[in-house]
Amino acid sequence: MPEFNAPLRDMRFVLHDVFQAPSLWARLPALAETVDADTADAILEEAAKVTGNLIAPLNRSGDEEGAQWEGGNVRTPAGFREAYATYIEGGWVGLSGNPSYGGMGMPKMLAVAFEEMLYAAGSSFALYSALSSGACLAIDAHASEELKTTYLPPMYEGRWAGSMCLTEAHAGTDLGIIRTKAEPQADGSYKVTGSKIFITGGEQDLTENIIHLVLAKLPDAPAGPKGISLFLVPKVMVNADGSLGARNAVSCGSIEHKMGIKASATCVMNFDGATGYLIGEVNKGLAAMFTMMNYERLSIGIQGIGCAEASYQSAVGYARERIQSRAASGPVNHDKVADPIIVHADVRRMLLTMKALNEGGRAFACYVGQQLDLAKYAEDASERQNAEALVALLTPVSKAFFTDTGLESCVHGQQVFGGHGYIREWGQEQLVRDVRIAQIYEGTNGIQALDLLGRKVVANGGAALRLFAAEVRDFAHAHESPFGDRLVEALERLEAVSGWLLDQAKSDPNSVGAASVEYLHLFGYVAYAYMWSRMAAVAQSKQGEDEAFYGAKLATAEFFFARLLPRTLSLEASIRGGSQSLYGLAAEQF
Ligand SMILES: Cc1cc2nc3c(=O)[nH]c(=O)nc-3n(C[C@H](O)[C@H](O)[C@H](O)COP(=O)(O)OP(=O)(O)OC[C@H]3O[C@@H](n4cnc5c(N)ncnc54)[C@H](O)[C@@H]3O)c2cc1C
Numbered sequence: 001m002p003e004f005n006a007p008l009r010d011m012r013f014v015l016h017d018v019f020q021a022p023s024l025w026a027r028l029p030a031l032a033e034t035v036d037a038d039t040a041d042a043i044l045e046e047a048a049k050v051t052g053n054l055i056a057p058l059n060r061s062g063d064e065e066g067a068q069w070e071g072g073n074v075r076t077p078a079g080f081r082e083a084y085a086t087y088i089e090g091g092w093v094g095l096s097g098n099p100s101y102g103g104m105g106m107p108k109m110l111a112v113a114f115e116e117m118l119y120a121a122g123s124s125f126a127l128y129s130a131l132s133s134g135a136c137l138a139i140d141a142h143a144s145e146e147l148k149t150t151y152l153p154p155m156y157e158g159r160w161a162g163s164m165c166l167t168e169a170h171a172g173t174d175l176g177i178i179r180t181k182a183e184p185q186a187d188g189s190y191k192v193t194g195s196k197i198f199i200t201g202g203e204q205d206l207t208e209n210i211i212h213l214v215l216a217k218l219p220d221a222p223a224g225p226k227g228i229s230l231f232l233v234p235k236v237m238v239n240a241d242g243s244l245g246a247r248n249a250v251s252c253g254s255i256e257h258k259m260g261i262k263a264s265a266t267c268v269m270n271f272d273g274a275t276g277y278l279i280g281e282v283n284k285g286l287a288a289m290f291t292m293m294n295y296e297r298l299s300i301g302i303q304g305i306g307c308a309e310a311s312y313q314s315a316v317g318y319a320r321e322r323i324q325s326r327a328a329s330g331p332v333n334h335d336k337v338a339d340p341i342i343v344h345a346d347v348r349r350m351l352l353t354m355k356a357l358n359e360g361g362r363a364f365a366c367y368v369g370q371q372l373d374l375a376k377y378a379e380d381a382s383e384r385q386n387a388e389a390l391v392a393l394l395t396p397v398s399k400a401f402f403t404d405t406g407l408e409s410c411v412h413g414q415q416v417f418g419g420h421g422y423i424r425e426w427g428q429e430q431l432v433r434d435v436r437i438a439q440i441y442e443g444t445n446g447i448q449a450l451d452l453l454g455r456k457v458v459a460n461g462g463a464a465l466r467l468f469a470a471e472v473r474d475f476a477h478a479h480e481s482p483f484g485d486r487l488v489e490a491l492e493r494l495e496a497v498s499g500w501l502l503d504q505a506k507s508d509p510n511s512v513g514a515a516s517v518e519y520l521h522l523f524g525y526v527a528y529a530y531m532w533s534r535m536a537a538v539a540q541s542k543q544g545e546d547e548a549f550y551g552a553k554l555a556t557a558e559f560f561f562a563r564l565l566p567r568t569l570s571l572e573a574s575i576r577g578g579s580q581s582l583y584g585l586a587a588e589q590f
Contacts, residue, residue, distance in 0.1 A: 004117075010359060018531075019366055019370055022037040047113070050090060050092070056122060059430070060430065062262070065077035066262035072252055074255060080128075084207075088158030091104055092118075093133060094136070094156025098136075101148055103136070112365040112366055121306075123307060123438075128201050130296070131296070132161045133299070141288070150242060151211055161204065161210050163210055163212045165199050166289065168195065175228060176227075183219060188277075190216075192233055203269070208244060211232060221283055231276035233250060233271065233274050235250050251270050255267050256268075259437070260435070294395050300438050300442040301402035301403055303402075303438045305362060307434055308410055308413070311354065311409055318426070325339065327344070350416055353409070356556050356557075361405065364398065367531065392456055396449065397527060399445070400520050401521065407432070453501065453515060457498060458512055465494075476491075476533065480537060483557060483561050490525065493568055518575045521571055525565055532561065539553035
């Protein structure tokens with residue numbers, strides 16, 4: 001497995017130069033005391049060491065050994081326990097957690113960079129703590145003070161982990177039909193009974209306790225999504241003084257054998273009258289769980305970027321070394337029998353596609369992180385509301401576009417290696433296998449697309465989209481970017497298609513479902529065009545400084561606008577193709 005070096009230079013560029021995070025933090029009282037440019041840089045550098053030196057070396061062996069299930073227990077691969085123990089000493093699980101309960105209170109803009117490094121170093125390892133951070137967020141936002149005080153500190157510390165228990169064998173996308181039951185007890189607790197499948201980190205040997213957040217229904221709950229409640233169910237009961245007591249009636253029935261992320265235990269979890277505590281209000285569990293799911297969706301999106309970055313780094317190294325054939329314009333390597341494959345146009349196309357998508361994605365993740373920080377910390381109510389609307393709009397785009405383009409990038413990275421990309425040695429085939437799940441879990445990318453177009457655009461008559469579009473347009477008019485015209489043209493395409501779809505949705509019930517995936521991609525390319533315009537504007541303003549870095553930014557931006565943004569033309573044509581052709585066949589004709 002090649003080594004992974006965190007792209008620190010690029011992360012600092014995005015954070016400091018493009019989004020000027022330190023000045024934003026300075027004006028938000030909750031962050032002003034916590035973080036500044038130096039602290040952020042120190043955290044990034046430390047994160048680079050932990051992910052590059054501690055976690056990345058376990059990625060290949062973890063994949064080969066996999067997580068093992070033995071009589072109800074899960075054994076993580078060799079080295080994971082020791083690495084996890086060192087990892088949590090750094091406080092990484094609680095990086096952006098609430099300081100009142102032991103979190104570090106760092107902004108999300110910074111945390112997204114850390115998450116990218118973590119997934120790039122090893123998706124399986126990353127998942128063991130990613131679910132904890134999300135669970136903490138849901139507990140912090142919705143649980144009682146007593147639950148917060150008891151559970152958050154050891155979870156932020158990483159001594160206890162979190163899991164997210166939604167899926168059942170018959171209920172994946174459609175959580176309204178779950179069967180897990182929760183019966184109220186005289187002491188205010190509940191007895192939770194049911195079986196959940198596909199639970200990431202439902203059982204493992206890394207932490208003293210696992211705190212399951214479980215969706216279940218009360219006996220008299222209304223049918224459908226409005227009858228779902230959320231429960232905190234510890235693997236080991238917790239005594240009043242915070243010490244661990246008896247085992248709760250929760251067990252791991254088996255783990256799955258999967259295509260990728262083999263070191264991550266994907267568990268069948270059985271709840272047999274397990275003691276649980278209500279989080280939030282009865283029957284409002286889905287809304288509470290969405291706090292966790294929205295966090296996880298951005299995080300899983302970042303899995304796409306992380307894997308793609310790891311793939312890119314190793315593909316570039318290989319393309320510089322591997323010699324095959326001569327450059328079309330004549331030999332470059334006169335003293336060798338052939339030229340390095342990086343001279344060939346098609347290899348450059350693949351590498352530049354990866355680079356443009358990865359760096360566009362990195363900037364967009366930081367931008368969404370900024371909106372999350374504003375939604376949480378801005379003092380002005382309207383600033384908070386705008387940011388919340390943008391977060392809601394952009395979360396499905398981040399999850400699905402980062403992971404769809406993440407897979408595309410990893411496949412390009414594999415292709416750069418030719419046949420050597422298909423065999424184990426170079427790590428490319430593992431990245432393709434590991435990134436693939438990110439398109440499926442946390443709500444499939446098809447469901448993200450429906451969420452974007454149906455709930456976030458059509459349902460509010462395009463209001464949130466108009467907010468985003470106004471910001472993009474303001475930027476294009478106010479800043480000198482060599483790509484301003486092409487940005488506005490792409491934005492107008494998105495607006496025109498959105499208007500057309502709003503109209504179609506009035507008369508055609510299939511129009512949203514038929515267009516949604518292409519629409520999300522169209523949105524994604526426009527969002528990346530905005531990011532590349534912002535990056536290019538900064539790069540242009542730095543003329544004379546670090547020519548190699550800023551010159552590469554402008555050249556990559558040119559590639560994005562010349563070769564990737566035109567994909568929006570075919571996406572528009574496909575969307576306008578409408579829904580009718582999807583219903584030309586009866587089910588038996590397929
Ligand atoms: C490795 C792994 C880890 C996981 N980790 C967790 C976890 O920690 N916790 C947890 O609760 N779950 C977890 N999951 C479950 C995961 O979130 C679900 O698999 C996913 O949400 C899809 O549900 P499903 O598999 O039941 O597919 P289904 O819901 O049956 O969907 C099948 C197909 O139909 C499509 N579809 C369904 N409904 C619609 C619709 N209305 N419109 C259009 N298309 C539709 C879907 O997009 C998909 O393509 C994990 C799964 C895996 C494989």
